[in-house]
Amino acid sequence: MLKIHQLFLRSFIFIFLSILLLISIVVYFWSKSIYLDQIEKNILSNIDTLSISLPNLKNIDQKVLEIKRATNLRVTIIDTDGVVVAESDEDKSLMENHGNREEIIAAKYKTYGEIARHSDTLNKDLLYIAKEVTIDDKVYYIRMSSEITTIKEYFIKLTLQLIGIFSIFLLLAFIVSYYISDKIRHETDNILNFLINLTKKKEPTNMSSFYTQEFFTINKLLNKVAIKLQKKEKSKAKHTAKLKLANKQKDEIISAISHEFKNPIAIITGYVQTLQNDKDLPIQMRDKFLTKIDSNANKMTQIIDKLRLALKLEEGRENIEKRELDLKSLCEIIAIDLKDKYPNRTIEISGENKSIQGDDTLISMAISNLIENALKYSEGVVRVEISQEYLKVIDTGIGISETDLLKITRKFYRVSQNGWNNSLGLGLFIVNSILNLHNFKLQISSIYGKGSEFIIKY
Known part of the structure; x- marks a missing residue:
C-alpha cells in the first residue's frame, strides 16, 4: 500500500x-x-x-x-x-x-x-x-x-524542443511536488505518531501545523481529542484509586466488625460451653458466667446500634427531642459511668454551668465518645473545660497528624499508622453528625506526639 x-x-x-x-x-x-x-x-x-x-x-x-x-x-x-x-x-x-x-x-x-x-x-x-x-x-x-x-x-526537431521544454518544466514541477509531498509526509508522520502515542496511552506532545488549513484543523481537533482522553484517563485513574481505597476501607471495616464481634462471641461461647459441660458448677460461679454472657451480648447490641445510628445520621432519618440540658451535670454523670470502665484514670471537669437545648441521649453519646477517646489514646489526666461558648476535651496523648485531621470525622475512617484507632471508625463520625443535627460545630486541634483538643462550639 x-x-x-x-x-x-x-x-x-x-x-x-x-x-x-x-x-x-x-x-x-x-x-x-x-x-x-x-x-x-x-x-x-x-x-x-x-x-x-x-x-x-x-x-x-x-x-x-x-x-x-x-x-x-x-x-x-x-x-x-x-x-x-x-x-x-x-x-x-x-x-x-x-x-x-x-x-x-x-x-x-x-x-x-x-x-x-x-x-x-x-x-x-x-x-x-x-x-x-x-x-x-x-x-x-x-x-x-x-x-x-x-x-x-x-516533427523530430519540434518534438525534441517540446520534450526539452516539458522536461525542464517537469523537473521544476517535480522539485516543487517533491517538496510538497515531503511536507505532507512530515505532517502525516506527525499525525500517525500522535495517534500511536494515543493508542499506547502515552501522553502525546501538543501538535501544531500551519502548512495548510486542513492540517491546522486536523491538528487542532486531535489536540482537543487528546486533552479529552487525558481527562478521561485521569478521571478513570482517580475513580480506580477511589475504588481501591473503598475496597481497602471495606476490607478494614469488615475486619474491624469481625474483630469487634469476635471477642464477645468467643467469651459467650466459652462460658456457655462451661455451663453446659459442668452441671455441678456452683451457683455463685454460674451467676458470674451468666453476667459475663449478658455483658458481652449487650456489647454486641451496642455495636449493632452504633452501626444503625451511623446509617440513620448519614441519611438524616434520626429524630431529635430537644430539652434544656445542664452540661456540667451531664459531664459529671458521664465521668462516673466511664470511671467504672477506666478505674485508674482521672477525669477533671472545670468551668461554668451552661444550659443548652439538645437531645439528652445524643448529646450524652457525643460527649462520652470524646472523653472515652481521650482516655483510650492518652495516659495522663483528661480535662473537660466548659464555657459559655464551647465545651473542650483535652488530653496529653499521642496526637493526630495534619493529614488525618482532615479525614478523621469521615465515616469508617480509621487511623492505624501511629496507634490511633477508632475501632469501627464511627465514633467521631457519629459525634460530628450529632452536633450538626443540633447546629453545633466540632473543632479538632492536635500536635502530633503531644496531645489533642476536641471542642464543641454551641
Whole structure:
C-alpha cells in the first residue's frame, strides 16, 4: 500500500507524461496540416503562374527544367490521354501512362486534385497537386509535387524542443511536488505518531501545523481529542484509586466488625460451653458466667446500634427531642459511668454551668465518645473545660497528624499508622453528625506526639 506522498508523486508524473504525449501528437498533426496546406498553396500558385506563361508547348522541356530550378518542384505535364508530355525529373519516354493517377482523375472533376504518396520513381514521399489547364486550345494537366519528408525532420526537431521544454518544466514541477509531498509526509508522520502515542496511552506532545488549513484543523481537533482522553484517563485513574481505597476501607471495616464481634462471641461461647459441660458448677460461679454472657451480648447490641445510628445520621432519618440540658451535670454523670470502665484514670471537669437545648441521649453519646477517646489514646489526666461558648476535651496523648485531621470525622475512617484507632471508625463520625443535627460545630486541634483538643462550639 502506497503512502500518500508516494501516491501524489506517481500520479503527478503519470499526468505530466500523459500531457506530454498528448501535446506531442496534437502538435504533430497540427504542424503537418499547416505544413501541407502551405505547400499546397505554393504549388497551386506555381501551377497558375506556369499555365499563364505557357501559350504553347514550344520548348516545353526546357521551360519545365527552368521551373524546376526556380521552384525546386517536380513538374509534370500530362495530356487528356494520360501521356506525359513533359517531365522535370525523369525521362518522359520511360514513364507509364498517368491517366489513372488519383490526382489526375480528381482534377477532371474538381478545381484541382491532390494526394500525398510515395513515389517509386524518385523513392520519396511527395505531395502531388494536379490542375486542368488549356494550352493551344487543348486541355492538359499540370502536376507539380514537393517532398514532404521534411515534415518528419520538422516533427523530430519540434518534438525534441517540446520534450526539452516539458522536461525542464517537469523537473521544476517535480522539485516543487517533491517538496510538497515531503511536507505532507512530515505532517502525516506527525499525525500517525500522535495517534500511536494515543493508542499506547502515552501522553502525546501538543501538535501544531500551519502548512495548510486542513492540517491546522486536523491538528487542532486531535489536540482537543487528546486533552479529552487525558481527562478521561485521569478521571478513570482517580475513580480506580477511589475504588481501591473503598475496597481497602471495606476490607478494614469488615475486619474491624469481625474483630469487634469476635471477642464477645468467643467469651459467650466459652462460658456457655462451661455451663453446659459442668452441671455441678456452683451457683455463685454460674451467676458470674451468666453476667459475663449478658455483658458481652449487650456489647454486641451496642455495636449493632452504633452501626444503625451511623446509617440513620448519614441519611438524616434520626429524630431529635430537644430539652434544656445542664452540661456540667451531664459531664459529671458521664465521668462516673466511664470511671467504672477506666478505674485508674482521672477525669477533671472545670468551668461554668451552661444550659443548652439538645437531645439528652445524643448529646450524652457525643460527649462520652470524646472523653472515652481521650482516655483510650492518652495516659495522663483528661480535662473537660466548659464555657459559655464551647465545651473542650483535652488530653496529653499521642496526637493526630495534619493529614488525618482532615479525614478523621469521615465515616469508617480509621487511623492505624501511629496507634490511633477508632475501632469501627464511627465514633467521631457519629459525634460530628450529632452536633450538626443540633447546629453545633466540632473543632479538632492536635500536635502530633503531644496531645489533642476536641471542642464543641454551641
